[in-house]
Amino acid sequence: MATRSNEEVRLKTPPLRRSEEAFARALLVFPDGTSRVTIERDPIPKYMERGEGAYLFDVDGNRYLDLNGNFTSLIHGHAFKPVVDAVHLQLASGSCFANPTQVEIELASILCERIPNVDRVRFVNTGTEAVMFAIKAARAFTGKEGIAKFEGAYHGAYDWAEVSQSATPENWGPADDPVSVPFYKGMPESVLQETLVLRFNDTALLEKKLTAHARRIAAVVIDPMPSQAGLVAAKPDFLDSLHRLCRDHGVLIIADEVLNLRQGYRGASARYGLKPDLLTMGKIIGGGLPIGAIGGREDVMDVFSAKSGRPLLPQAGTFSANPLSIVAGIAAMRALDEAAFARLDSLGDRLRANLTDIIAQQDAPFAVTGAGSLFRIHPTRRKPREFRDMATNALQKDASRALSGFFSRHGAILPNGAAACLSTPMGETEVERISDLFRLFLKEHAAEIKNMKIAE
Numbered sequence: 279m280a281t282r283s284n285e286e287v288r289l290k291t292p293p294l295r296r297s298e299e300a301f302a303r304a305l306l307v308f309p310d311g312t313s314r315v316t317i318e319r320d321p322i323p324k325y326m327e328r329g330e331g332a333y334l335f336d337v338d339g340n341r342y343l344d345l346n347g348n349f350t351s352l353i354h355g356h357a358f359k360p361v362v363d364a365v366h367l368q369l370a371s372g373s374c375f376a377n378p379t380q381v382e383i384e385l386a387s388i389l390c391e392r393i394p395n396v397d398r399v400r401f402v403n404t405g406t407e408a409v410m411f412a413i414k415a416a417r418a419f420t421g422k423e424g425i426a427k428f429e430g431a432y433h434g435a436y437d438w439a440e441v442s443q444s445a446t447p448e449n450w451g452p453a454d455d456p457v458s459v460p461f462y463k464g465m466p467e468s469v470l471q472e473t474l475v476l477r478f479n480d481t482a483l484l485e486k487k488l489t490a491h492a493r494r495i496a497a498v499v500i501d502p503m504p505s506q507a508g509l510v511a512a513k514p515d516f517l518d519s520l521h522r523l524c525r526d527h528g529v530l531i532i533a534d535e536v537l538n539l540r541q542g543y544r545g546a547s548a549r550y551g552l553k554p555d556l557l558t559m560g561k562i563i564g565g566g567l568p569i570g571a572i573g574g575r576e577d578v579m580d581v582f583s584a585k586s587g588r589p590l591l592p593q594a595g596t597f598s599a600n601p602l603s604i605v606a607g608i609a610a611m612r613a614l615d616e617a618a619f620a621r622l623d624s625l626g627d628r629l630r631a632n633l634t635d636i637i638a639q640q641d642a643p644f645a646v647t648g649a650g651s652l653f654r655i656h657p658t659r660r661k662p663r664e665f666r667d668m669a670t671n672a673l674q675k676d677a678s679r680a681l682s683g684f685f686s687r688h689g690a691i692l693p694n695g696a697a698a699c700l701s702t703p704m705g706e707t708e709v710e711r712i713s714d715l716f717r718l719f720l721k722e723h724a725a726e727i728k729n730m731k732i733a734e
């Protein structure tokens with residue numbers, strides 16, 4: 279593996295004077311100075327001016343390798359020319375209409391052709407909306423109110439999908455009887471009662487709980503590789519049980535692929551053998567513009583149909599299927615042929631192998647998970663198997679923060695506590711750069727890391 283000297287990768291802490299000024303103004307108009315809780319601040323957010331390919335440039339003129347990609351949505355990086363051209367052209371002809379456009383048929387066709395079990399599609403504006411409508415569709419189809427989901431899994435901001443999203447060892451309850459934990463103060467008790475919480479890859483718990491509660495459960499919502507629950511894939515025997523139980527008890531499977539669709543030409547369910555009835559999409563299918571989509575089996579998707587009168591589930595949305603997001607999505611998805619996914623896969627494999635080697639060489643208490651273009655570095659010696667393995671002590675949290683802070687000071691944006699991603703404009707140079715930075719971080723922080731006594 280080619281390595282560069284420490285001096286070569288070491289940079290000065292970038293100046294952030296303009297970002298500081300912007301943040302001071304932002305504090306006057308936003309509750310905490312930001313408009314999204316996920317904005318990283320170390321200690322202040324970096325205000326970005328522009329993006330170009332794999333790189334971002336902040337208002338102070340610093341350049342960063344972008345491993346966040348607006349939360350994994352920018353699979354082609356920034357200002358991807360086919361997207362820019364498509365959006366310019368569309369914008370000049372109008373940005374949205376109350377009528378359908380031909381382009382929406384084209385993006386829907388791409389999704390239906392590529393993704394197994396997606397016979398029909400509806401477009402919305404975010405992944406949150408896609409998950410919300412998929413859950414409502416399952417309710418409308420089955421006539422049942424409840425849902426089941428996996429502890430720690432993130433599915434956006436619909437109340438039922440938020441249950442136990444940030445459960446902690448103090449409130450998550452016994453391993454064989456997880457508690458439905460509210461996500462925010464005031465979350466209705468009825469939502470908690472209507473949401474059965476399971477544990478990812480725990481087949482025994484799935485068998486026991488789903489069998490007992492199936493008569494009130496419309497759907498199991500599952501991300502085939504939940505980022506917040508470790509970024510590890512669903513096991514084949516676990517999926518076998520899920521398929522059998524759901525079929526036997528009239529429960530639908532909703533695969534949330536808002537994030538993981540980027541794992542392959544046919545998506546993540548196909549990659550791991552999950553056979554959903556409904557599938558939610560977002561992020562990459564909008565080419566960097568806001569989008570969400572619900573896809574699925576024709577008979578289930580019929581709940582949206584007004585062919586024979588009022589639909590079982592009316593779904594509208596002022597900006598749903600807006601042509602700007604649609605044309606951007608077409609440009610992005612067309613450029614993602616099977617060869618593009620294969621290339622991303624092999625870059626990702628190389629990066630994960632490099633990081634794993636570096637951890638072994640330095641006997642560092644870290645582990646790497648992920649697949650395809652996604653990776654996550656955990657401050658734990660063993661790879662997490664599910665959400666409960668992700669519980670970290672204060673020192674481990676500090677280590678994660680220190681790692682992101684180190685990357686940021688050295689010109690790379692590495693998300694703290696979330697999935698990081700590669701994008702198509704990246705190549706060997708970027709993989710080596712990430713590896714070099716990680717190696718240097720472990721070296722420079724060797725003493726503190728040793729003192730962290732990270733759980734074995």
Ligand SMILES: Cc1ncc(COP(=O)(O)O)c(C=O)c1O
Pocket residue numbers: 349403404405406407409432433434435501534535536537538560561569570
């Ligand atoms: C798996 C998953 N589902 C749903 C969402 C929500 O999507 P959005 O942020 O577009 O509302 C996300 C966003 O990160 C996600 O990762």
